[in-house]
Amino acid sequence: MSVALSAQDxxxxxxxxxxxxxxxxHGSSDITVLGIPTRGAHLxxxxxxxxxxxxxxxxxxxxxxxxxxxxxxxxRAPRAIMPTSIPPTGIQGRDVILIDDxxxxxxxxxxxxxxxxxxxxxxxxxxxxxxxxxxxxxxxRADFVGKNLPTSEKQSxxxxxxxxxxxxxxxxxxEAN
Amino acid sequence: MRHLLSINNLSAADxxxxxxxxxxxxxxxxxxxxxxxxxRGRTIVNLFAEDSTRTRISFEAAAKRLSADVxxxxxxxxxxxxxxxxxxxxxxxxxxxADAVVIRHSASGAAQRLADLEWMSGSVINAGDGTHEHPSQxxxxxxxxxxxxxxxxxxxxxxxxxxxxDVLHSRVARSNVLLLSMLGADVVLVAPPTLLPVxxxxxxxxxxxxxxxxxxxxDAIMMLRVQQERMTDLFFPNSREYSRYFGLNSERMSxxxxxxxxxxxxxxxxxxxxxxxxxxSARSVIVEQVTNGVNVRMAILYVLLAGGPLEVGSN
Amino acid sequence: xxxxxxxxxxGQILGGKAADLLIADGLIAQISAxxxxxxxxxxxxxxxxVLPGLVxxxxxxxEPGREDSETVASASRAGAKGGFTALxxxxxxxxxxxxxxxxxxxxxxxxxxxxxxxxPIGAVTQGLHGEQLSEIGAMxxxxxxxxxxxxxxxxxxxxxxxxxxxxxxxxxxxxxxQHAQEPRLTVGSQMNEGIVSSKLGLKxxxxxAEEAIIARDVLLADHVQSRLHICHVTTAxxxxxxxxxxxxxxxxxxxxxxxxxxxxxxxxxxxxPVFKVNPPLRTSNDVMALREALADGTIDIVATDHxxxxxxxxxxxxxxxxFGMIGLETALSIVNKTxxxxxxxxxxxxxxxxxxxxxRIGRYSNHGxxxxxxxxxxxxxxxxxxxxxxxxxxVVSKSRNTPYHGYELPGLVTHTFFGGRATMIDSKVIDxxxx
Numbered sequence: 001m002s003v004a005l006s007a008q009d010x011x012x013x014x015x016x017x018x019x020x021x022x023x024x025x026h027g028s029s030d031i032t033v034l035g036i037p038t039r040g041a042h043l044x045x046x047x048x049x050x051x052x053x054x055x056x057x058x059x060x061x062x063x064x065x066x067x068x069x070x071x072x073x074x075x076r077a078p079r080a081i082m083p084t085s086i087p088p089t090g091i092q093g094r095d096v097i098l099i100d101d102x103x104x105x106x107x108x109x110x111x112x113x114x115x116x117x118x119x120x121x122x123x124x125x126x127x128x129x130x131x132x133x134x135x136x137x138x139x140x141r142a143d144f145v146g147k148n149l150p151t152s153e154k155q156s157x158x159x160x161x162x163x164x165x166x167x168x169x170x171x172x173x174x175e176a177n
Numbered sequence: 178m179r180h181l182l183s184i185n186n187l188s189a190a191d192x193x194x195x196x197x198x199x200x201x202x203x204x205x206x207x208x209x210x211x212x213x214x215x216x217r218g219r220t221i222v223n224l225f226a227e228d229s230t231r232t233r234i235s236f237e238a239a240a241k242r243l244s245a246d247v248x249x250x251x252x253x254x255x256x257x258x259x260x261x262x263x264x265x266x267x268x269x270x271x272x273x274x275a276d277a278v279v280i281r282h283s284a285s286g287a288a289q290r291l292a293d294l295e296w297m298s299g300s301v302i303n304a305g306d307g308t309h310e311h312p313s314q315x316x317x318x319x320x321x322x323x324x325x326x327x328x329x330x331x332x333x334x335x336x337x338x339x340x341x342x343d344v345l346h347s348r349v350a351r352s353n354v355l356l357l358s359m360l361g362a363d364v365v366l367v368a369p370p371t372l373l374p375v376x377x378x379x380x381x382x383x384x385x386x387x388x389x390x391x392x393x394x395x396d397a398i399m400m401l402r403v404q405q406e407r408m409t410d411l412f413f414p415n416s417r418e419y420s421r422y423f424g425l426n427s428e429r430m431s432x433x434x435x436x437x438x439x440x441x442x443x444x445x446x447x448x449x450x451x452x453x454x455x456x457x458s459a460r461s462v463i464v465e466q467v468t469n470g471v472n473v474r475m476a477i478l479y480v481l482l483a484g485g486p487l488e489v490g491s492n
Numbered sequence: 493x494x495x496x497x498x499x500x501x502x503g504q505i506l507g508g509k510a511a512d513l514l515i516a517d518g519l520i521a522q523i524s525a526x527x528x529x530x531x532x533x534x535x536x537x538x539x540x541x542v543l544p545g546l547v548x549x550x551x552x553x554x555e556p557g558r559e560d561s562e563t564v565a566s567a568s569r570a571g572a573k574g575g576f577t578a579l580x581x582x583x584x585x586x587x588x589x590x591x592x593x594x595x596x597x598x599x600x601x602x603x604x605x606x607x608x609x610x611x612p613i614g615a616v617t618q619g620l621h622g623e624q625l626s627e628i629g630a631m632x633x634x635x636x637x638x639x640x641x642x643x644x645x646x647x648x649x650x651x652x653x654x655x656x657x658x659x660x661x662x663x664x665x666x667x668x669x670q671h672a673q674e675p676r677l678t679v680g681s682q683m684n685e686g687i688v689s690s691k692l693g694l695k696x697x698x699x700x701a702e703e704a705i706i707a708r709d710v711l712l713a714d715h716v717q718s719r720l721h722i723c724h725v726t727t728a729x730x731x732x733x734x735x736x737x738x739x740x741x742x743x744x745x746x747x748x749x750x751x752x753x754x755x756x757x758x759x760x761x762x763x764x765p766v767f768k769v770n771p772p773l774r775t776s777n778d779v780m781a782l783r784e785a786l787a788d789g790t791i792d793i794v795a796t797d798h799x800x801x802x803x804x805x806x807x808x809x810x811x812x813x814x815f816g817m818i819g820l821e822t823a824l825s826i827v828n829k830t831x832x833x834x835x836x837x838x839x840x841x842x843x844x845x846x847x848x849x850x851x852r853i854g855r856y857s858n859h860g861x862x863x864x865x866x867x868x869x870x871x872x873x874x875x876x877x878x879x880x881x882x883x884x885x886x887v888v889s890k891s892r893n894t895p896y897h898g899y900e901l902p903g904l905v906t907h908t909f910f911g912g913r914a915t916m917i918d919s920k921v922i923d924x925x926x927x
Contacts, residue, residue: 065201068215068243068479078484080194081201086208118210264807284809285693286763293762294807307811309693348693375698376690 004149004157007168010130013146014043017128018050020144025095030123032094033061036112037082040100042163043130047099060087064098069111086119096122097144101159103129106140131170133157152176180292180301181477183310184355191480192356193331196320199469199476206242206472215483216245222275223249224266225304226282231443232304235467236279236313239474245482248273263287264294271297277482278302285309285348300481308346314442315352317473318399319360321466325438326396334361339391340382341367341423342401342450343412345374349442350401354382367391369423371412388423392432399440400425403450416449426452430460438462498914499529500907503537503873505863506544507839513542515869518912523865535917539877540906543843545577545870546824547850547859549640549747550669550723550795552816553579553610555601556594557586562800562890564598567820568607569923570798570889572915574820575872575905578851578859579608580795583615584645590615590626592634599636606924607915611856614638616657616668620646625657632664639855642669644723647705649675654709658718667719667745667853672705672730673771682811684757684772692760694810697772703729710737710744721853722746724797726771728781735790745853747795748782750819750826755779755895765806765813766895769799786845787836793850796823800891818889822882822896824874828903832876847872873907880904888921 005013025031028051035044041063048061065082073079098112109127116125128144133151147170151157155174160167178186187195205213221240225233233249240247250270263282270278277300280288285307292301305311319333326336338357344350344366357364358381365383366373373384385391392398403419413419420426425439430452433439439451439461447453456463498515505511505523512527513520548571554562562570564581571579581598583589589598595612602610614631618624620643631638641661648654648670657668678701683689685696706722710733713720725731725746737744751769756776759767767773785791799816806813819826827846831837837845843862851860861867882896908916915922 068205068213068483073215073483076484078480081198081479083201084205084208114214118212119208262804262808282809284811286811287809289763290809293764307693351691351693374690375685375696376687379687379690 001171001173003169004172005131005147005170010146010168010170013130014046015050017144017146018047018054021047021097021126021128022051022054024126024143028055028057028059030094031059031097032087032089032091032122033059033097033099034064034086035061035099036108037063037065038164039159039161042161043101044099047128060089062087064112064115066108066111066115069114071107071111090120091116091122092120093123095124095126098125098127099129100127101130102157103127103132103140103142104135106136106138109140110138130159131157178481181312181481182288182292182301182303184312184315184352184359186312189332189359192316192319192360195316195473195476195480196323197331198479199320199472202475203469203472212242212244214244215479216240216243219245219276219482220274221245221247221277221279221478222270222273223247224270224278224280225249225251226263226280226287227305229281229305231467232281235470236304236474238471239478242471242475243478245478248275263291267291267297271299275299277478279304281305283307302477302481305348308348308351310352311348312352313470313474313477314349315356316477317466317470318353318440318442319356320469320473321440321462322357322362322397322438324469325462326436332360333357336362336397337365337395338362338397338399339365339367339395340399340401341388341425343372343403344368344377344401345372346404347401353399354380358382365391365395367423369413369419389429389432392429393434395437396434397438397440398425398433399442400451402442402444402446420449424450424452425455427454430455430458433460440466442466496912496914497529497532498909498912499527499532499534500537500542500871500873501534503540503542504839505542506843507541510538513863513871515871515909515912518869520863520865520867520869520871523863535907537873540873540875541839542863543575543839543872543874544847544861544863545859545872545908545910546575546846547578547854547856548576548796548798548820549580549793549850549854550644551579551581551798551820552584552800553581553598554800555585556597561802564601564610565605566888566890567798567800568602568605568610569921570818570820570887572607572908572910572921573888573905574822575824575874575908576820577608577870577872577908577910578856579610580640580854581610581612582644583613583642584620588615588619589613590618590620592627592630595631595636595638596634606913608910609856609858611640611854612636612638613640613642613644613669616641616643616648617653622646622648622650622653625653625660628660628666629664632666639664639666640669640721640853641666642671642723644669644671647671647673647675649705651708651712655712655716658713658720659716662718665855667721669721669723670705670709671723672702672709674701674704677701677704683760683768684774686757686775688757688760692763694760699727699729699774699778702727702771703733706730706733710734710742713744714740714742718743720744724749724752724771724795725782725791726752726774726778728778731781731785731790735785738790745792745849746790747793748786748791749797750794750823750830751817751895753779753783753786753830754826759895760810763810765808765810766817766893766897768810768813768815769817770815783830783834783836786831787841792845793853794823794827794846795850796820798889800889801893802891806893816893818887818891818894820889821887822894822901824872824905825880825901825903828874828876829901833902869909869912871907871909872905874903874905876903878904
C-alpha cells in the first residue's frame with residue numbers, strides 16, 4: 001500500500017482544478033457544479049467553496065446520484081440510492097461540471113450523462129476528477145484531473161476525505177503485477 | 178431478499194431502507210424526471226385474481242416509471258370457479274418470462290404458495306392475500322406517518338397509532354401491526370369485540386373497545402373499511418350502531434391532537450366508518466397515501482429486482 | 493383361509509417375552525418358547541414385536557364414486573402395508589352408503605381384494621343430510637352386517653335426529669359414531685381458531701364446536717341408554733367431557749387419530765394444505781391431553797381417518813384445498829413414536845387400542861382376539877429398532893397427501909398376516925396369486 005496523494009496534495013489539486021474550471025469557462029456565471037455521491041459530492045462542495053472565494057460570489061452546486069442509471073446493478077445486491085439535489089438555477093443551457101473522486105472504467109460517468117439527460121439539456125458537460133487511474137472501457141475522458149495515477153487492474157485506489165473518513169488521502173493498494 | 182410476502186420477510190433495517198429509497202424516489206418524481214431506466218428489460222406481471230383497480234394501477238405506475246414492461250393478468254375468482262388453477266396460471270407466466278409477479282388473491286397464503294412451490298422462478302410480491310397481509314400498504318402507511326410525524330427520525334419510535342375497524346378481516350391491519358411495532362411505534366387496535374380475532378392478545382398491540390378514550394392519545398388514526406356484508410354475518414346489529422361507536426365523524430375529529438393525521442387505505446365507505454367532511458379535511462392524508470404508494474412500490478421493486486444475487490468470486 | 497404355514501420365530505409377543513408363533517390353516521396354531529415345523533416357512537423376528545392384526549375403525553375408501561383418489565383394493569393394500577387386517581369403510585361415498593345395496597357392494601369389493609376385512613359403516617341419515625334416518629335395519633341385516641353407523645364428514649347436528657338414531661340402533665346392537673362439529677360455529681372454517689389462525693388470516697375452527705357436540709351427545713346417550721362413539725377427538729376439553737361421562741357410566745367410546753397425537757396447528761404457517769384436515773390440528777396442549785387420555789383409556793382407540801385426496805385438490809391455495817390426510821401406512825410408527833417411545837404406553841396397551849378395542853366397538857368378532865391360540869391368524873409385526881423415512885412418492889395408497897413426507901419415523905412394520913395369508917413380507921406388499 002502506498003500513499004499517492006497526501007492531504008496537502010489533495011488541497012493543492014483542488015485549488016488548481018478550481019482555477020482551471022474558472023479559466024476554461026471564462027468565469028462562473030453559467031456554471032453548475034454537480035458532485036457524484038458519495039465522495040464526489042464532498043469534493044464538489046469543496047470545489048464550489050474554493051471557486052466562490054476566488055470569484056467573490058456564490059457558485060451553483062449540488063449532487064447527482066447515478067445509482068438508478070448504472071448498467072451493472074444486477075451484478076451485486078441492491079445499492080442504496082443517494083440524494084440528488086439540483087440547484088434552483090437548474091442545468092438547462094448551462095455548463096455542468098461533473099465531479100467524481102476516481103475515473104476508472106468510465107461507466108459511472110456514462111450513467112451520469114444519462115441521468116443528466118433526464119433532467120434537461122446542458123450547454124456543455126465537463127468532467128473534473130481527483131484521480132484518473134486509466135483502464136477506460138468507454139470513450140470517456142476528464143477535462144480536469146487532480147492527478148494521473150497509472151495502476152494495474154489488480155490494484156485498487158482508495159480515496160479518504162475528512163468529511164466521512166478520518167483523513168484526507170489517496171492510497172493505492174495491491175501489487176502492480 | 179427474493180420475495181415480499183409478509184412484513185416478517187423484512188428486518189427493521191430492511192424496512193427503513195425501503196422507506197429511505199422511497200423518499201429519494203419521491204424527490205426525483207417531484208422533480209422533472211418521470212422515468213428511470215433501472216428496470217429496463219424486466220417483465221413484471223400483475224396477477225390480480227381479486228378486483229382492485231387502485232393497487233394494480235399503483236404497481237403498474239411504479240413498474241413503468243422504472244422502465245419495466247408490465248403485463249396485466251386478471252384471473253377472476255379462484256380455482257373453484259371454472260377458470261385456470263393458480264398453479265397453471267403461474268406456470269404459464271413463468272413460460273412467458275416474468276421476472277416478478279405482483280399477486281393479489283382472495284385466499285390467504287396464495288402468495289406464499291406461489292413462492293414456495295416454485296411454480297415460477299421470479300420474485301413474488303404480495304399485493305394482498307385474503308385476510309392475511311398487504312405489505313406494500315403497510316410500507317406506504319409507515320412512509321406517510323414518518324413523513325408527517327417522524328421529525329427527521331428514521332423510525333417511528335415514540336409515536337402512537339390507532340387502527341380502527343374490522344381488524345378480524347383486515348390484511349392491512351395485520352401488516353401494519355407488524356411493521357409499525359417493528360419500527361418502534363405503539364399500536365392500539367380499536368374495534369367491536371366481534372371484529373377482533375381470537376388470539377389478538379398475542380399481537381404486538383393493545384386493544385380498546387372505546388374509540389373516544391383513544392382518540393386524544395394518538396398521533397395518527399388509521400380507519401379500516403367495514404364491509405356491508407359484516408352486518409348479515411352478525412358482527413354488529415346495523416351500520417347506525419357501528420358508526421355511532423366506531424365511526425370517525427367531525428366531532429371525534431375535533432377531539433384529536435392538533436398534529437394528528439387521519440389515514441385510510443381505501444376504498445372508503447363515506448358515512449359508515451368515516452364521515453365525508455373528515456375524509457376531505459386538512460388532517461386527512463388519504464389522497465397523499467396514494468402518491469406515496471407509487472413511490473413506495475417503486476422502492477420495493479427496486480430493492481427486489483434491481484440487484485442480482487451475489488456472485489461468488491466476483492470483484 | 494390360507495393353507496400356508498408360517499413359523500414366526502423369536503418375536504416379542506405383545507411386547508412381552510420372546511416366543512415362536514405358528515400359523516397354520518389360517519389360524520394361530522401354537523405359541524410357545526421353541527416350535528419346530530418342517531413344513532412351515534420360517535421368519536426370524538428377533539427384536540421385533542408381534543401384535544394382533546390392526547383394526548381401523550375409521551377409513552375413507554372412496555369407492556364408489558371417487559376412485560381417482562382411492563379404491564377399496566388400493567386402500568386394502570395400503571392397509572396391509574400399515575399392518576392392518578381390518579378397515580371400516582366410512583359412508584360418505586358417492587352414492588352414500590345408506591342402503592343395503594351400497595354396503596354389500598363395498599363389502600364384496602373388500603373380499604375380492606383379499607388384503608383385509610372391509611367392514612362397511614352405514615350412514616346415520618339418508619344422503620348424510622341429517623334429516624331422515626337411513627335404512628339402518630336393512631344395513632345391519634345385510635351380508636355386510638353393519639353395526640357402526642356414522643355420517644362422518646358431516647355432523648348429526650340436529651339433537652332430535654341424534655336422539656332417535658341413538659334409540660333406534662339399540663335394536664341392532666349398533667353404535668352411532670359422531671363426527672362432532674357444530675356446523676353453525678364452523679362455517680367456512682379452515683384451521684384451529686387461536687393465535688396461529690389470527691396471524692395467518694385463516695378462518696378459525698373453535699374447539700368449542702367439537703366440545704359442545706360431545707357434551708350434548710354423551711348426555712343424550714345417557715338419557716336413552718345407548719352406545720355412542722366419538723370420532724377423531726382433538727381437544728383437551730373434549731377429553732375432559734368424555735372422562736366425566738365415563739365416570740358416570742355413560743356408554744361412550746372415543747378415538748384419536750395418529751396425526752392428532754403428533755402434529756400441531758403451527759404447521760399451517762406454511763399454508764401447505766397437506767396439513768389441512770377436518771377436524772383441524774390443534775395446540776400442543778391438546779396433543780398432550782390426547783396422549784394422556786389414550787394412555788389412561790379415556791380415549792379407547794386409535795383410528796386413522798385415512799382420507800385420500802387427488803393432488804389437484806391439495807396443490808393449490810389453502811382455502812381451496814380438500815380436508816384430509818392419508819394415514820394407514822404411517823399409523824403404527826406414529827403410535828410408537830408418540831406413545832411407546834415416550835413411555836406412556838407399552839405394546840400390550842397398543843394392541844388393545846389399535847386392535848382389540850376397535851374390534852369390540854365394531855363387533856368385528858373375527859378380529860381383536862389378541863393373538864389367542866385357535867383364533868384367526870391376523871398378525872402384525874413391527875421392528876422398533878428400524879426407522880424409515882416417509883416418501884410420498886413411494887406410498888402404496890393411490891393418493892400422496894401425507895403430512896410426513898421427509899420425516900424419519902421410528903419403527904418399521906415388516907409383516908402382516910391376514911387370516912394366515914402373508915399380505916406383507918419384509919415391508920413389501922404381497923399380491924394374491926391369480927389362479
